[in-house]
Structures are given as structure tokens and as C-alpha cells.
Amino acid sequence: MAYHQRSAAKINTKTDVQVLPDAYIDSSKLAVRLKELFPAGDFKARHKNSCWMIQAPRQLSELEIESIYQQSSSA
Helix, strand or coil: CEECCCCCCCCCCCCCEEEECCCCECCCHHHHHHHHHHCCCCEEEEECCCEEEEEECCCCHHHHHHHCCCCCCCC
């Protein structure tokens, strides 16, 4: 599964790829968050080998990563 924002904006190919283990990441939250953070569409996200590989103008912060985690079902 890959998320590519379609836009006239070009992705900076010199940007490092941020690799996040997919455990507990909600893919729909990831897609929404990337669109919020990079409205020009200059990002790519690809799922491969149990990891999300994200290429964007900057790396996601720890708080931004925490915001895409799945909600715990235990209360």
C-alpha cells in the first residue's frame, strides 16, 4: 500500500527516507496526517517489509508519529 499525493509539486529526491515500523500505525491516520503536514503534496509513503517508508520535506517529529498510532482497545 502506498500513498502518493498527486500535485504539481515535485518531491526533493535529496530528502532522506524516514523508516517507521508499522506496528501500531494506523494507515488511514498516516495518510490524513501527511496531507495535513504537507498540503503541497510533496511527500511519498510506501509500506514494505512491515515498515512505512516516508519521504517528505522533513522528518516527522515524535509527536507527529504518536498521532498516527492506533487507539488502544483496552480501557
